Amino acid sequence: MKLPAILLCAAALTASVAIAQGTPASPTAQTTPAAPADIFPPANPKFFDAASPTTAEVNAFLNVIWGYDQNRTWRVEAIQKTRAANVAKVTVFVADKSQGNKVESLRFFTTPDGKHAIADAVFSFGPHPYDDLRAMLAQRADGPSRGSANKTLELVEFADLQCPHCKEAAPVIADLQRDFPGAHFVFQNFPLVDIHPFAGQGAAYGNCVAQAKGDAAFYTYIDNVFAHQESLTPELGQQTLDNAVTAAGADPAAVKACAASPAAQAKVAAQIKLAEDADIEQTPTLVINGHPLAFGAIPYEQLKQIIAWDAKQTGAASALAAK
Incomplete structure (x- = not known):
């Protein structure tokens, strides 16, 4: 088990x-x-x-x-x-x-x-140690995406909206998007529901925002949640998520109803199951064409070296020069 x-x-x-x-x-x-x-x-x-x-x-x-x-x-x-x-x-x-x-x-x-x-x-x-995970994520990673539409070089970030280190990693991901414009970036919810009380609800709200308003709105939503993460408390948590939904241009009441639906709950459960099947052991984890990397403590220049190396090793070197 x-x-x-x-x-x-x-x-x-x-x-x-x-x-x-x-x-x-x-x-x-x-x-x-x-x-x-x-x-x-x-x-x-x-x-x-x-x-x-x-x-x-x-x-x-x-x-x-x-x-x-x-x-x-x-x-x-x-x-x-x-x-x-x-x-x-x-x-x-x-x-x-x-x-x-x-x-x-x-x-x-x-x-x-x-x-x-x-x-x-x-x-x-x-x-070729990364091939199996790369294939799994190509099939099952269903989070909102940005960057290149071409998935030759795909970076999947597993993150929890209530995880402080995920908040700290957000600017790093933004820098990577700037420095690797030919890469396809996916944000994959992995709420650690046993230790973060608002993580599952935050993930469900995010999924519903993306469903209603698209991927760009989702990223506005998570940026707002991270910016006010310290307010994910019993007293302020609901209002914090509602404010993030509003900032993303969606209706908080509609998103709340969507997030409570069996379909939305099943989607969050499937996202957690994917992280477990992929043996993701912490958040944030960045998977680079199947290569899982706990990247929070890695110096940025070294992180770029690893991504460029992984791209070459997995036949995605052409994406490094793509705009």
Whole structure:
């Protein structure tokens, strides 16, 4: 049974999820000084006794998630059998020039199907780790959109209107829309209803605003909600949402009735189910052509590097130059 998404906004990623999402990971073993000639110890063949994955397959995976970063280098140091049939333990040594080239050790386990890996979490593995999620979102991500109508480069943001970190991320998304005019941006509601009392209602209101007035009105609505997020309280929450609806040019009474309908409630439930099926673990998360990224703490220039790299890796390089 899948656990419900009772999640903290922008919770710290574990090292394993950081590997999967292409962000700098914390060391899982002691660090060692860099050697002058070769910062990594030579790989010993005795530590490569598993039939799968191959070193080439591990390197292909790491290149997809880390290749954007010219400061990062790595070497696969071991691919070993475990007591579990066809489950291999992979050890990778990683160094970062900007951090003094200290060597850190990262470990994960690959599953027999060759499509998944496990450390503290399960993540996609292989030379094309993002394809399945990209296809899922292309079919099921139904939130309002802006930017290019062409979905060659699609960025899907999973967000909660009552999450403070989602409010903080809104200007970042606006900057990305400016810097990537060839990208298609989708706002996908993921209300964390167990910890944010107004998140589900806010999502339903937003869906109804989009239904009544279109996507542009929806973005006016969420901008207004974020601007007054501190007023999503028992005393002021209803008025705050009504004011945002009015700012978007819709009728608060009509939107309230729409949001209470079974169809509107089913839509919000389906949006939550999509986030759970996509293994989205926090808000905000930005999915770049299938690559999930908890982007709140990533420096903006690095975030742009990752998006450009993902576009090239997923055959969407042409969208980078599109206007």
